[in-house]
Amino acid sequence: MQHELPSASADDQRTADTDTMLSRRRFCNRMVGLIAGSTCIGAVSVQGSRAQPPGTEIVGRQEEPRVMPDSATPYFAYVGSRTTRERNARGEGLSVYRVDPKAAAWTPVQVLDDLVNPSFLSFDRQRRFLYAVHGDGSEISAFRIDPKSGELTILNRESTGGKNPVHLCVDPTSRFAVVVNHVTSSLAVLPIKENGALGRMSDLVTLTGKIGPHRVEQPFSKPHQAQYDPTDRFIAVPDKGLDRTFIFRLDAETGKLSAVEGAVAEAREGAGPRHIAFHPSNRFAYVINELDSTVMACRFDAGTGGLAPFQVLTALPDSFVGNSRAAEIAVSATGRFVYASNRGYDSIAVFAVDGLTGRLAATGWHLTGGRTPRFFAPSPVEDLLFVANEDSDDIVGFGVDPHTGSLASVGTVARTGSPVCILFNPAGEEQTAR
Numbered sequence: 001m002q003h004e005l006p007s008a009s010a011d012d013q014r015t016a017d018t019d020t021m022l023s024r025r026r027f028c029n030r031m032v033g034l035i036a037g038s039t040c041i042g043a044v045s046v047q048g049s050r051a052q053p054p055g056t057e058i059v060g061r062q063e064e065p066r067v068m069p070d071s072a073t074p075y076f077a078y079v080g081s082r083t084t085r086e087r088n089a090r091g092e093g094l095s096v097y098r099v100d101p102k103a104a105a106w107t108p109v110q111v112l113d114d115l116v117n118p119s120f121l122s123f124d125r126q127r128r129f130l131y132a133v134h135g136d137g138s139e140i141s142a143f144r145i146d147p148k149s150g151e152l153t154i155l156n157r158e159s160t161g162g163k164n165p166v167h168l169c170v171d172p173t174s175r176f177a178v179v180v181n182h183v184t185s186s187l188a189v190l191p192i193k194e195n196g197a198l199g200r201m202s203d204l205v206t207l208t209g210k211i212g213p214h215r216v217e218q219p220f221s222k223p224h225q226a227q228y229d230p231t232d233r234f235i236a237v238p239d240k241g242l243d244r245t246f247i248f249r250l251d252a253e254t255g256k257l258s259a260v261e262g263a264v265a266e267a268r269e270g271a272g273p274r275h276i277a278f279h280p281s282n283r284f285a286y287v288i289n290e291l292d293s294t295v296m297a298c299r300f301d302a303g304t305g306g307l308a309p310f311q312v313l314t315a316l317p318d319s320f321v322g323n324s325r326a327a328e329i330a331v332s333a334t335g336r337f338v339y340a341s342n343r344g345y346d347s348i349a350v351f352a353v354d355g356l357t358g359r360l361a362a363t364g365w366h367l368t369g370g371r372t373p374r375f376f377a378p379s380p381v382e383d384l385l386f387v388a389n390e391d392s393d394d395i396v397g398f399g400v401d402p403h404t405g406s407l408a409s410v411g412t413v414a415r416t417g418s419p420v421c422i423l424f425n426p427a428g429e430e431q432t433a434r
Contacts, residue, residue, distance in 0.1 A: 071381045073380075074427040075098075075379075075424050075426050075427050076096060076097065077096070077099050077386075077414075077422060077423070077424055078095070078121055078422070079094070079095045079097065079388070079414070079422055080118040080419070081094070081117075081119075081416060081417055081419050082119055083115070087418070089117070089417065091417040091419070091420075092111050093112045094111070094112040094118040094132060095108065096109040096150050098427060099379075105413055106414040109151060110151045112152060116134050116136075117135035117137060118134060119133060119421060120132070120167050120168060121423050122177075123170070123423060124196065125172060126174060127145065127425055128196060129142060129143060129145060129155070130145055130152060131143070131170070131198075133160065133165035133166065133168055133179060134165065135164060135420075138159055138160055138161070138181075139159055140157070140158055140160050140165060141154060141156070141157045142154075142156055142158075142192075142196055143155060148427075150425070155196055156198055157198075158198040158199070158200060159200075160188045161181065161186065162181025162188060164182040164184070165179050165180060165188075168226065169227060171250055172252075174192060175252060176192060176202070176252065176255050177189070177192055177198065178226045180225060182223065183220075183222065185206055185221035186205060186206045186223075187257060188204050189202045189204075189256070190202065202256065203255055205248075207237070207239055207242065209239075212270050214291055217241070217291055218243075218270070221239055221242050222241035222242075223237050223240075223246075224238055224273075224275065225238050226248075227277075229282060229285075230278055234249060234305040235250060235257075238273035238275060238276050238287055240291070243268065243270065243271055243273065244266050244273065245276060245307060246259060246263075247306070248260065263305040265309055267289055267309070268289075268292065270291055271291060271292045272289050272291030273288075274288050274290040274327065275328060276288075277329045277338070278300065279300075279331050279335050279353070280334075282300060283299065283302075284300055285300045286298070290325050290326050290327065293324050293342060294312050294313065295312070295349075295351065296312050298310065310359075311359055316345055316365075317345070317365050320345045324342050325343050326342055326343070327342070327373065327374050328341045328374070330376070331353075335355065336353055336405060339351075339385070341373040341375070342365075342373070346368050346371055346389070347365045347366060348368060348373065348376065363404070363406070364406060368387045369411075370387070370392035370394050371389055372389060372390040373387045373389050373390070376388065377422040377423070377424065379424060382400075383400055385398045386413065386422055388420055388421065390418050391418075393415060393418060394412045394414065394415050394419075395413050396409065396412050396413070397410040397411065397412075397413045
């Protein structure tokens with residue numbers, strides 16, 4: 001059910017969302033019946049499946065397209081969780097589930113319970129290997145994926161050269177991983193060997209600049225994400241501590257990073273840029289600002305890597321007067337909608353995108369049915385969105401309306417401690433050679 005711009009209280013809206021939750025039977029019908037390929041949301045979306053505006057060509061992708069043949073095909077879900085007492089966490093580690101779209105719940109396959117805070121996950125471009133950074137630590141682990149069972153086998157672990165790695169991305173050749181060290185203000189590059197194992201660092205770059213005014217959250221540079229643009233030429237790095245988003249390029253021969261001069265996007269003081277999502281046309285990008293709960297729309301120059309902000313709007317309804325922080329942001333595959341998560345006002349905000357100008361207009365908010373939605377991700381068939389509620393220890397599914405972008409809850413699909421990241425991969429497929 002679409003929730004219009006709210007004028008009621010958060011409690012009233014929570015009641016409305018609860019009253020409209022789909023039954024388990026309707027969950028099954030929605031899983032099978034929604035149109036496959038209509039929407040793919042977020043940085044983990046299937047880039048090869050993205051519909052492009054006429055006359056727009058996106059080149060450089062070398063990852064295998066992962067569009068599912070139909071909405072009845074099973075797939076594997078990989079869930080990273082926080083595990084430490086310092087984080088007040090209840091997670092077991094890295095969990096693997098088998099997802100049958102005809103069933104109402106995910107089936108556990110494997111738990112790697114000897115991992116500390118596997119808080120962000122990423123595949124190589126052919127999805128033969130999985131990489132996990134260990135939040136609050138200083139390491140990244142590599143795993144081999146069994147394509148039939150979905151199970152993971154540890155390959156090795158390497159230092160990230162810094163503290164609290166929070167994000168990573170793999171370059172289009174699958175030869176390097178770029179890791180973001182949040183509290184030591186650096187980006188690390190690690191080579192990936194032919195067998196998927198990680199090598200020792202090839203580069204370590206420290207981010208510097210004028211810090212923001214927040215006395216607690218902005219004491220120094222605090223990068224939070226490394227995200228390739230759709231052409232794989234540039235890497236965007238939002239920095240929560242410096243109120244800016246940097247642009248880098250990676251030399252795939254040497255494994256060295258270089259900053260793109262003049263391509264920095266400045267946010268408002270105290271905004272705290274956290275994550276960025278690119279529009280499939282590659283003409284726009286959208287930054288979620290954690291500290292002031294806003295979304296910043298930018299024009300993106302795919303030739304130079306330049307980001308130029310042109311709009312800022314709140315990620316919260318005007319009826320919410322409490323404390324909240326933004327977390328994740330995503331753009332639908334059609335480019336028609338932007339989604340953002342709020343922690344405090346535990347919800348997913350939906351924005352409509354003007355296809356010509358890239359401007360956003362809020363269309364509604366959908367309560368997540370849990371607490372602290374740090375992360376969300378689309379299903380491989382792109383008809384569902386799954387939300388990781390970190391502080392209520394559950395993953396909740398939502399059906400996505402491809403015409404309006406609105407969300408309809410299909411209930412809790414898995415209960416797991418402190419989930420903070422989700423990846424999906426098709427079940428039973430042999431992967432292509434690198």
